Amino acid sequence: xxxxxxxxxxxxxxxxxxxxxxxxxxAPEGLEYAKHVKSFLETxxxxxxxxxxxxxxxGNCEELxxxxxxxxxxxxxxxxxxxxxxxxFINETLIVFQQP
Numbered sequence: 001x002x003x004x005x006x007x008x009x010x011x012x013x014x015x016x017x018x019x020x021x022x023x024x025x026x027a028p029e030g031l032e033y034a035k036h037v038k039s040f041l042e043t044x045x046x047x048x049x050x051x052x053x054x055x056x057x058x059g060n061c062e063e064l065x066x067x068x069x070x071x072x073x074x075x076x077x078x079x080x081x082x083x084x085x086x087x088x089f090i091n092e093t094l095i096v097f098q099q100p
Contacts (some may be wrong), residue, residue, distance in 0.1 A: 019053035020069035033074035
């Protein structure tokens with residue numbers, strides 16, 4: 001039952017707010033790092049790919065501001081920076097995908 005409610009919440013979030021998880025990257029060269037992060041979230045945490053989007057930034061990760069549910073940014077050297085995180089969203093919604 002908890003799974004159904006969480007899935008419903010994610011679906012509504014998807015419809016209202018686009019993708020709740022955004023992986024930013026600094027330049028076209030960083031797209032491979034962003035794809036690796038997306039793949040990691042899909043395989044290790046079993047998060048559906050439709051909930052994860054990738055976007056290129058106009059600057060660098062240090063200047064990036066985001067108010068999404070979960071945003072990370074991959075730098076050109078492969079470093080990962082957390083831009084924004086909503087702990088309630090993770091605890092109440094994404095925890096469902098980690099269970100076997």
